[in-house]
Amino acid sequence: METITIKDIAKLCGVGVSTVSRAINNHPDINNETKTMIINTIKQYNYVPNNSARNLKRVEAKAIAILVKGITNPFFSSMIKVMEEVIEEKKYSLVLHHVEGNEDEVDVALELVKEKRLRGILFLGGYFTHTEEKLRQLNVPFVISTISATGCVEQQMYSSVSVDDFEESYKMVQYLCELGHRNIAILASREEDRSIGRLRLDGYMKALSDHKIPFRKELVLPMDTSIEEYSMKNGYVVMKEFLQKKIPCTAVYAIADSLAIGACRAILESGKKVPEDFSVAGFDGIEAARFYSPSITTIEQPVEDLARESISTLFEMIKNKNHHVHKIFKANLIIRESTGKPTCL
Amino acid sequence: METITIKDIAKLCGVGVSTVSRAINNHPDINNETKTMIINTIKQYNYVPNNSARNLKRVEAKAIAILVKGITNPFFSSMIKVMEEVIEEKKYSLVLHHVEGNEDEVDVALELVKEKRLRGILFLGGYFTHTEEKLRQLNVPFVISTISATGCVEQQMYSSVSVDDFEESYKMVQYLCELGHRNIAILASREEDRSIGRLRLDGYMKALSDHKIPFRKELVLPMDTSIEEYSMKNGYVVMKEFLQKKIPCTAVYAIADSLAIGACRAILESGKKVPEDFSVAGFDGIEAARFYSPSITTIEQPVEDLARESISTLFEMIKNKNHHVHKIFKANLIIRESTGKPTCL
DNA sequence: TTGTAGGCGTTATCAG
DNA sequence: CTGATAACGCCTACAA
Numbered sequence: 001m002e003t004i005t006i007k008d009i010a011k012l013c014g015v016g017v018s019t020v021s022r023a024i025n026n027h028p029d030i031n032n033e034t035k036t037m038i039i040n041t042i043k044q045y046n047y048v049p050n051n052s053a054r055n056l057k058r059v060e061a062k063a064i065a066i067l068v069k070g071i072t073n074p075f076f077s078s079m080i081k082v083m084e085e086v087i088e089e090k091k092y093s094l095v096l097h098h099v100e101g102n103e104d105e106v107d108v109a110l111e112l113v114k115e116k117r118l119r120g121i122l123f124l125g126g127y128f129t130h131t132e133e134k135l136r137q138l139n140v141p142f143v144i145s146t147i148s149a150t151g152c153v154e155q156q157m158y159s160s161v162s163v164d165d166f167e168e169s170y171k172m173v174q175y176l177c178e179l180g181h182r183n184i185a186i187l188a189s190r191e192e193d194r195s196i197g198r199l200r201l202d203g204y205m206k207a208l209s210d211h212k213i214p215f216r217k218e219l220v221l222p223m224d225t226s227i228e229e230y231s232m233k234n235g236y237v238v239m240k241e242f243l244q245k246k247i248p249c250t251a252v253y254a255i256a257d258s259l260a261i262g263a264c265r266a267i268l269e270s271g272k273k274v275p276e277d278f279s280v281a282g283f284d285g286i287e288a289a290r291f292y293s294p295s296i297t298t299i300e301q302p303v304e305d306l307a308r309e310s311i312s313t314l315f316e317m318i319k320n321k322n323h324h325v326h327k328i329f330k331a332n333l334i335i336r337e338s339t340g341k342p343t344c345l
Numbered sequence: 346m347e348t349i350t351i352k353d354i355a356k357l358c359g360v361g362v363s364t365v366s367r368a369i370n371n372h373p374d375i376n377n378e379t380k381t382m383i384i385n386t387i388k389q390y391n392y393v394p395n396n397s398a399r400n401l402k403r404v405e406a407k408a409i410a411i412l413v414k415g416i417t418n419p420f421f422s423s424m425i426k427v428m429e430e431v432i433e434e435k436k437y438s439l440v441l442h443h444v445e446g447n448e449d450e451v452d453v454a455l456e457l458v459k460e461k462r463l464r465g466i467l468f469l470g471g472y473f474t475h476t477e478e479k480l481r482q483l484n485v486p487f488v489i490s491t492i493s494a495t496g497c498v499e500q501q502m503y504s505s506v507s508v509d510d511f512e513e514s515y516k517m518v519q520y521l522c523e524l525g526h527r528n529i530a531i532l533a534s535r536e537e538d539r540s541i542g543r544l545r546l547d548g549y550m551k552a553l554s555d556h557k558i559p560f561r562k563e564l565v566l567p568m569d570t571s572i573e574e575y576s577m578k579n580g581y582v583v584m585k586e587f588l589q590k591k592i593p594c595t596a597v598y599a600i601a602d603s604l605a606i607g608a609c610r611a612i613l614e615s616g617k618k619v620p621e622d623f624s625v626a627g628f629d630g631i632e633a634a635r636f637y638s639p640s641i642t643t644i645e646q647p648v649e650d651l652a653r654e655s656i657s658t659l660f661e662m663i664k665n666k667n668h669h670v671h672k673i674f675k676a677n678l679i680i681r682e683s684t685g686k687p688t689c690l
Numbered sequence: 691t692t693g694t695a696g697g698c699g700t701t702a703t704c705a706g
Numbered sequence: 707c708t709g710a711t712a713a714c715g716c717c718t719a720c721a722a
Contacts (some may be wrong), residue, residue, distance in 0.1 A: 003459065005699055016709035021701060029707060046482050051460035052400040055700035065392045077417040084445065096443050100429065102546035114348065114715095137391050232636045252717045288633055291610040312501040359694035366717055376691060398715035400696050459699095593707055 004047050012045065013038050014136050024049060061117045064314060065095040067105050069126035073230065074258075074286045075301065076124050079145070082307035085121070090315065092119070099126065106130050106138060113140055120314045123147070127195040132157070141317035145310040146301075148328075149198055157323045161310040163331040165196045168299045169255070171333055172281055176251045177211040179341050181279060184208070185219040185242065187235055187254035187263060200255040202285065216300075217295060218247055219286025223259070235262025250278060250342035257282035257289040260296050264338065279339035285332075294337035301331050349392050349471065357385050357390065369394060396503050406462045409659060410440040412450050414471035419467050419631045420646065424490070427652035428467070435660060437464070444471065451475050451483060458485055465659045468492070472540040477502070480651040486662035491646075493544055493673075504662060504669045506655040508676040510541045513644045514548025515598070516678055517626055520642075521596045526624060529553070530564040530587065530609060532580055532599035545600040545628065563592055568604070570617040580607025588615050595623060595687035602627035602634040605641050609683065624684035630676075639682035646676050 006024075010017040020294050022030045041047075053059065063232055066083060068076055080096065087094045099105045103124045112118060120212060121142040128147050135157055143159040148166070176184050186204050189197025201220070208215055222241050227234045235254055241268060242249075252267075254260035259280030265293040267278050274280050274294050282289050285300030309327055355362040360379060367375040368383040400406065411428060413421055420470055425441065432439045440461055444450045450471045458464060466487040473492050480502055488504040493511070493685075521529050531549050532686075534542025546565070553560055566587050572579045587594075588611060597612075599605035605627030612623050619625050619639050627634050630645030654672055661668050 001698095006701095007699080017699095018701080018703095018710080019708060022708090025701080031707060034707085045454075048455050048459055048701050050401070051456060052397040054701075055397040055712090056395070056401055056699080057701045057718090058700090071416060072419070072422040074417070074419075098441050098443075110391075111396060112395050114393055126647060139715095184716085209448050219424055236636060261633070261636055265638060265640075268638050287577050288606070291581060291606050293613050295610075348715095351717095353716080355693095362716080363693060363694080363718075367692090370717085374691060379691085395715055398698090399717080401715080402717045403698090404717095574693090 004045055006047075006049065006121070007036065008045055009042055010049050010317050011047065012041050012331045018105055024033060048085065050264065051181045055116055057115055060119060062091065062298040063093045063118050063200070064120040064122065064318075065097055065109070065112055065116065065118050066122045066124060067097050067099050067109055067112075068124045069099040069101075069105055070230075071098045072228075073125065074268030074288070075284045075303070076146075078303045079124060079307045079310075082304055083311055086308060086311045091312075104130075106134050109138055109142070111189050113138065119289055120318050122310055122314055123208035127193070129194055137288055141314060141321065143310050143314045143317070145306060147196060156324060159313045159326065161306055161313060161327045162329070163299075163301055163306070164216035164328050165199035166203040166206070168331045168333075169200040169283070171203075171331075172213070172299050173253055173298075175206045175333055175335070176253060176279060176281060176339065177207060177213065177252075179279065179339065181342050182213050183216075183219065183247075183249040184213075184253055185221055185247075185249050187238060187252060187256075187259045188223070189255060190222050190225055197255060204253060210338075218245075219249065225231040232262035232265070234260050236266045237262070239266035240270075243267065251281070251339070253281045255283050257284045257286045257296055257298055260338070261288060261292050264292065264294070264296070274338050275340040276343055279342070283337055285334065290336075292338075297336045297339040299331045300334045302329050305329050349390055349468060350431045351392075351394065354383065354387055354390065354392050357386050361397065368469040372595070376612070390621045400461055404464055405464060406438065407436065408438045408440055408461055408463055409465040409467065409663075410442055410454070410457055410461065410463050411467045411469060412442050412444050412454055412457075412471075413469045414446075414450055415575075417573075419633070421491075422646045422650070424469060424652045424655075425427045427649055428482075428656055431653060431656045435656075443635055444578045449475075451479050454483055454487070458483065465663050467655055467659055472538070474539055485660060486666065488655050488659045488662070490588065490651060492541060500671060501669060504658045504671065506651055506658060506672045508644075508646055508651070509673045510544035511548040511551070511603065513676045514545040514628070515552045516548075516676075517642075517644050518552035518598055520678055521598060521624060521684065522552060522558065524596075524624065524684065526596040526687050527558050528560075528561075528564065528568050528592075528594040529596045529598055530566055530594050531591075532566050532583060532597060532601075532604045533568070534574070535567050535570055535602060542600060549598060563590075564567070564594065575603055577603050577607035577610070580604030581611045582607070584608035584611035585615075588612065588617075594627070596684070597623055598626045600628050602629045602631045602641055605643070605683070606633060606637050609637065609639070609641070619683050620685035621688055622689070626684055635681075637683075642681045642684040644676045645679050647674050650674050 010020045023035045048253050053077050089158050099108050121145045131273050145161050148162045221238050223234050251337040259278050264274050282296045285298050287295035289298050351362050351365050353422050355365045368380045468489045490506050493507045533546050565585050568579050605625050609619050609625050627641045627643040630643050634641035635645050
């Protein structure tokens, strides 16, 4: 019961291996009868072609990969779902690959390109601060989705699709300011973060300054590095600690919905109410924010648009190597129950 | 700038390919100087070995795969995290592979085994109603995690690790009964479900009957098949529809926390309260259930135990082909804010 | 310690 | 329409 190969099938059918190959791959030049005959024996003997051998030989597969850093993120899940559909429509095969926290997504990509003969790559999540040299090695088209192009590398090399994290963050904080809040805490990312977390923090700072509200460091609450990033628990723990300090504050803006939910819980447990005592706002527009109670005011990213545009941009790049775009989508401020005017003016 | 291979490196270094291979794979029989020299040129030319070629040649890699059906499920995410750690400790490499909704997990496994020369497989999620014949083809050890062994195939072929879905479900419904509830609705899976959804429903029915409560079909609310299974939205929509019927009912038991959260929201929006008007309970013990407000009473699956036992069982099977176990863990009933005595007796 | 040669399972090329 | 046969890129005897 050793592994059965294409040769075995060929022998069994009394034909050459190339004929079997043709049968498997739906090649046109093959007699219909021999084909069905071959297919039958394949079924009978449960023959499964070896993908490694295929990939090795094939010049270029019609395959693209999605590299996801942070598969837990429910926001990515919905993006992937849409992408899967589109890729299938295009008759491409999809390699969905998860990048672990300590891996370098570009290194992973480099390997995968060789292994699977990819035509293109889609990066989802991660920080994406890579040297130009490294990106250049990746000689297939790629688009960075969901991460604002921070402009640290040459933009002619790739495409990106995202919302304007700075701008949208500004929008949210502006909304809070206009409600009358002046002491707005922000649940932010770790201080070293140079990616979206940073941009969202910058948006917060700009909005404050435009509303003549002095920036106060003690209202910036970075995530706890000992707990999983962007988790509800992280928001909960950080908020709990903040509440103990009794720093005057009427609103909390979390740079992710999950953090906002955790923060709400911490507030409620401290005997305070949302939005009466604290307004709480999030970012992303995940399902849980909508069903939480109170439902969470958030910036809803246009998942469907982001996903579709990412994919179609990638296909465009595959067709035309010199094509590249940096597309920014508008997100929506969705006002829900968790925010309101400050009561304790 | 064509793809660079091991031959190129060999030529560049003025050595044979085997020497390069030895350098790459940390073989002992190699001069240290030549080795560092080779490693350097590899770095300089950004050479990356082709995994397809490697897999093709390798007899058996130290690799195991996790096949996940339903990567969205936050419960699986936490399991995977633990498994990753353990696998790394054991110096095995992990192939994490996502099975799409319409794919057959065993077919996928069959391909992967050949492609990657796997030593073992771990199945997470899915329904797992496969013919014995098909499972037999899979001639590497595998363990089914999280899914109760339904006993429809010979149990000597594989191992399984899970909680007793029937028993735990019974526990929850019993708790609700003992609180005094007699009209308990269940948010269940689709009717055709023969897997955990069915077992949890059976546990519900048994508990009712043991408490002399007649089973009433109108209190069984199957998920909406047009919406994603086990999503908050599904729970929300189904519950909303149920509430409109005004069927007498004081408690809702959802077979997943996500459904419970959606249901809570529907109840709250209808102007009723949890737990005063409706007690709501879930199953799984996901993070969101803990941070929701009201926090959700649930059956918490022992994630860490399940994950560790799954992996160690698999390694045991790899060592000893005849080894197999069907391990059942106890889960914990966690009583939180969403349940209480019925007020409208 | 190092190099040469053969083969892993496919597909592509090119004669028949 | 079909069948040899040569790659694909790497690893591993085996010989040196």
